[in-house]
Amino acid sequence: xxxxxxxxxxxxxxxxxxxxxxxxxxxxxxxxxxxxxxxxxxxxxxxxxxxxxxxxxxxxxxxxxxxxxxxxxxxxxxxxxxxxxxxxxxxxxxxxxxxxxxxxxxxxxxxxxxxxxxxxxxxxxxxxxxxxxxxxxxxxxxxxxxxxxxxxxxxxxxxxxxxxxxxxxxxxxxxxxxxxxxxxxxxxxxxxxxxxxxxxxxxxxxxxxxxxxxxxxxxxxxxxxxxxxxxxxxxxxxxxxxxxxxxxxxxxxxxxxxxxxxxxxxxxxxx
Numbered sequence: 001x002x003x004x005x006x007x008x009x010x011x012x013x014x015x016x017x018x019x020x021x022x023x024x025x026x027x028x029x030x031x032x033x034x035x036x037x038x039x040x041x042x043x044x045x046x047x048x049x050x051x052x053x054x055x056x057x058x059x060x061x062x063x064x065x066x067x068x069x070x071x072x073x074x075x076x077x078x079x080x081x082x083x084x085x086x087x088x089x090x091x092x093x094x095x096x097x098x099x100x101x102x103x104x105x106x107x108x109x110x111x112x113x114x115x116x117x118x119x120x121x122x123x124x125x126x127x128x129x130x131x132x133x134x135x136x137x138x139x140x141x142x143x144x145x146x147x148x149x150x151x152x153x154x155x156x157x158x159x160x161x162x163x164x165x166x167x168x169x170x171x172x173x174x175x176x177x178x179x180x181x182x183x184x185x186x187x188x189x190x191x192x193x194x195x196x197x198x199x200x201x202x203x204x205x206x207x208x209x210x211x212x213x214x215x216x217x218x219x220x221x222x223x224x225x226x227x228x229x230x231x232x233x234x235x236x237x238x239x240x241x242x243x244x245x246x247x248x249x250x251x252x253x254x255x256x257x258x259x260x261x262x263x264x265x266x267x268x269x270x271x
Contacts, residue, residue: 027063042098055210069120124155175256
């Protein structure tokens with residue numbers, strides 16, 4: 001395991017077995033987001049994407065919570081830090097793209113591990129990941145309506161694609177709390193596990209992805225993202241043809257074909 005310096009205790013990063021684990025670390029505020037944390041998260045995600053030793057990224061929270069979203073108390077105290085409206089919008093847009101946007105678009109699988117509450121922008125960050133694993137007892141809520149906000153970090157886009165427009169509207173307008181099991185039934189959460197097994201199960205899945213055929217997973221994710229973005233069937237099939245034939249040229253495909261013939265497990269090298 002290698003610990004990575006982030007410049008703040010608000011975000012802890014370590015790399016082990018090809019998995020970058022990013023832990024939001026403000027348990028006294030239920031891991032509510034802070035400006036320094038968001039900057040560190042943006043930097044850590046960029047570095048994880050660029051690091052060839054990393055094959056999968058896990059985002060989680062410390063102290064029994066995932067992330068309560070924006071720090072409402074701090075918002076009331078700051079009132080925009082004296083910045084004008086246009087500057088605030090520009091900063092927020094950069095933060096969206098560098099965090100939730102990168103989690104969704106980076107060419108590596110991303111997993112959100114939810115040990116407890118995920119609300120507001122915290123839920124948005126979880127929704128931006130490819131997969132979500134929640135501990136029994138975790139609660140999910142859009143929460144924005146409760147504090148008079150419209151919502152940010154891509155949550156409306158991600159949730160609409162996961163549950164459909166009618167249910168997404170209901171979850172945003174009413175800001176009701178969902179149990180982990182209810183979220184799984186809606187397709188928001190992929191797996192629900194006992195709290196004391198969340199880290200083990202998440203890291204097992206992440207290590208499996210990190211040791212998988214990384215080129216194939218990269219193109220697979222691009223195919224899925226393009227389909228999710230609304231590309232037409234013809235465009236998606238053309239992209240699949242290009243990517244499928246490209247992966248047929250990889251060492252990983254040749255290794256997998258040989259392993260199939262020899263009745264053994266393949267050993268992928270990401271080439």
